[in-house]
Amino acid sequence: MGESHLAKHTHLVPMASLDNAFDEAELAEWDVRLRKLVGDAVDRDGYCCELKIDGAAVSLTYRDGVLAIGATRGNGSVGEDVTANLRTIADVPRKLSGGNWPPLIEIRGEVYMEFDGFERMNAERAAAGEPVFANPRNSAAGALRQKDPRETARKPLRFLGYAFAVPGSGALPFSTQWELLETLASWGVPTPPHRRQCATLEDVHAWARELESTIRADLPFAIDGGVVKVNRLTLQTELGMIGGRVPRWAIARKFAPDIAETQLLDIEVQVGRTGALTPRAVLAPVEVGGATITYATLHNFELVAEKDLRIGDTVQVKRAGEVIPQILGPVPERRTGAERAVSVPTHCPACGTAAVRDEAEVASYCPNLECPGRRLEALAHFVSRAGMDIRGLSYQRLEQLIGAGLVQDAADIYAISAAQLVPTKGAKGEEPSGGVPGFQAKSATALVEAIEASKQQPLSRLINALGIRHVGAESAKLLARSFGSMEALQRATVADIEALHGVGHTMAESVREWLDAPAMQSLVQRLAAAGVRMDEPRAASADGAFKGLKIVLTGTLPTLSRPEATELIxxxxxxxxxxxxxxxDLVVAGEEAGSKLEKANELGVTVIDEAELLRRLGR
Ligand SMILES: [Zn+2]
Known part of the structure; x- marks a missing residue:
């Protein structure tokens, strides 16, 4: 843990850690051990099987149903007080619903990140030249320990509860682990999906096989196995702990890791929109976790040096769920001496400009604002949903528009007319000429309309779309809301920008440098001349579609992340x-919507899906 800015918190009841069973035989041995102590009493309520979520364990203390303290696991006895940060997680109830909770209870669970949120966050960090997180678990743990809760609030954190502790021996409103989970759900605490009550050990084995072979691949978050618990709570008490720390009545059923060995054929250099030069590993095709992998991300060259990767190395590759495959490291004993060291690129592979390396940063980058390698990436970012949100401009379309000479930079997009896109019909027997392949009158008109509509995007979207180094979506919002207009931002000094809470010196300098670049000044002028909005509307328009409505989000929405949906609402x-x-007033439910959906149905609250949400927003 090291030196910490966080206060220590002593758990009322220590947080346990689990023994592991790596196969069915080890699980059976565990079962034999517990039957020696309590006999066939186990058979009465059987076992409760749950997912083992790969996140950071926390304990939430509720006094009279109100969240009083939230703490990390720490060493099991003493953790760190992260209450303010936990309060920013929408899944963590500030108040328990219902009324049958004990006056003092610690609810244990896992704070985690879903794959898509994790990858989006990392992509944004990489694009802004910030260091990336190795995996969702590390980033969840890091986000929980932030100094500033507003930083935590920006992270896509989720929570699932699965255990409790009540100091002393009070009466409890449940008698089995299964009922406990159902009760937690009724209190408004989200609980792990895919749990199962199993009458026999054979049923437990079947559940674990299903979990490993099918369920795991479809989960939106990482698990590192399942947890099997003796269902009856009085039996749990009777079985007790080994050494006060490890329960006899529960065990983690771990899976064999999805790791494979293959050869690192090459390391390619990619140019990002901000000019960041990032390495990408080219691998000899190998199957890991049911998919064939040929590339792996390496994020930055420092990581390559840290892992001591050499071209030609045999490397270990890991894949978990939908996460982009990772290289764990080389297998040095397989080296033949023919491996080649990897050097940090000295020049941009797209334009040949000498690469710049900021000592304070991990990334090298191409400083050429007109670099063709950066252009496509920059345009793709400009039109993306987090940017100006121009539908119908895919990567491929952008490449075509660039190829046709219609688009060089973002302002050129606003000069496109439908007539330029549609190829002219040739005379009989002749090929059509001009235009852009694949466009017809209808699709061309639709694109021009989408481009026109994007002119109304607020300044925050425009700033994000422009892709200034170190400025992500959140910082763009901050800049737009603070300065109100592009004109005011252009007048701001580094000191003015740095004075904003949440903006560091590096970002402030980067913004000023961007604003001062003649090419960028002319880009902004041309965008303004084309009619692109250059100011930020006041927050929460009073006559919005959801004016005054209290809305709850639950489950995983098909395309929107939590923060995106929250912002729209x-x-x-x-x-x-x-x-x-x-x-x-309204519940927006997605996949895996749990207790909140049930509650909404119970209370007769209107439930809608993402499509309906977007429809009501006129999108
Ligand atoms: Zn370049």
Missing amino acids: ENAGGKVTSSVSKAT
């Missing part, structure tokens, strides 16, 4: 709240 005047009550 807030911009339409709505308020996003964490738990469903009679005061809730």
Whole structure:
């Protein structure tokens, strides 16, 4: 843990750690051990099987149903007080619903990140030249320990509860682990999906096989196995702990890791939109976790040096769920001496400009603002959903527009006319000429309309779309809301920008440098001349589609992340709240929506899906 800025917190009841069973035989041995102590009493309520979520364990203390303290696991006895940070996670109830909770209870669970949120966050960090996280677990743990809760709030953190502890011996409103989970859900605490009550050990084996072979691949988050618990709580008490720390009544059923060995054929250099030069590993095709892998991300050259990767090395590759494959490291004993060291690129592979390396940063980058390698990436970012959100401009379309000489930079997009896109029909027997392949009158008109509509995007979107180094979506919002207009931002000094809370010197300098670059000044002028909006509307328009409504989000939405959906609702005047009550006006439910959806149905609250949400927002 090291030196910490966080206060220590002593758990009322220590947090346990689990023994592992790596196969069915080891699980059977565990079962034999516990039957020696309690006999066939196990058979009465059987076993409760749950996912083992790969996140950071936390303990939430509720006094009279109100979240009082939230703490990390720490060494099991003493953790760190991260209450303020935990309060920013929408899944963590500030208040328990219902009323049958004990006056003092510690609810244990896992803070984690879903794959898509993790990858989006890393992509944004990499694009902004910031260091990336190795895996969702590390980033969840890091986000929990932030100094500033607003930083934590920006991270796509989720929470699932699965255990409890009550100091002393009070009466509990449940008698089995299964009922405990159902009760937690009724209190508004999200609980792990895919759990199962198993009557026999054979049923437990079948559940674990299903988990490993099918369920795991479809989960939106990482698990490192399952947990099997003796279901009856009085039996759990009777079985007790080994050495006060490891319960006899529970065991982790771990999976064999999805790791394979293959050869590192090459390391390619890619140019990002901000000019960051990033390495990408080219691998001899290998199957890992049911997929054939030929590339792996390496994020930056420092990581390559840290892992001591050499071209020609035999490397270990890991894949978990949908996460982009990772290289764990080389297998040095397989080296033949023919391997080649990897050097940090000295020049941009796209334009040949000498690469710049900021000592304070991990990345080398191409400083050429007109680099053709950066152009396509920059345009793709400009039109992306987090940017100007121009539908119908895929990568391929952009490449075509560049190829046709219609587009060189973002402002050129606003000069496109439908007539330029549609090829002219040739005379009989002749090929059509001009235009852009694949466009017809209808698709060309649709694109021009989408381009026209994007002119109304607020300044925050425009700033993000422009792809200034170190400025991500959140910082763009901060800049737009603070300065209000592009004109005001252009007048701001480094000191003015740096004075904003949440902006560091590096970002402030980067913004000023961008604003001062003649090419960028002319780009902004041309965008303004084309009619692109250059100011930020006041927050929460009073007459938005969701004016005054209390809305709850639950489950995984098909395309929107939590922060995106929250922003859309807030911009339409709505308020996003964490738990469903009679005061809730609307519930937006996605995949795996659990107790909140049940509660909404119970209370007769209107439930809609993402498509309906977008429809009501007029999108
Ligand atoms: Zn370049």
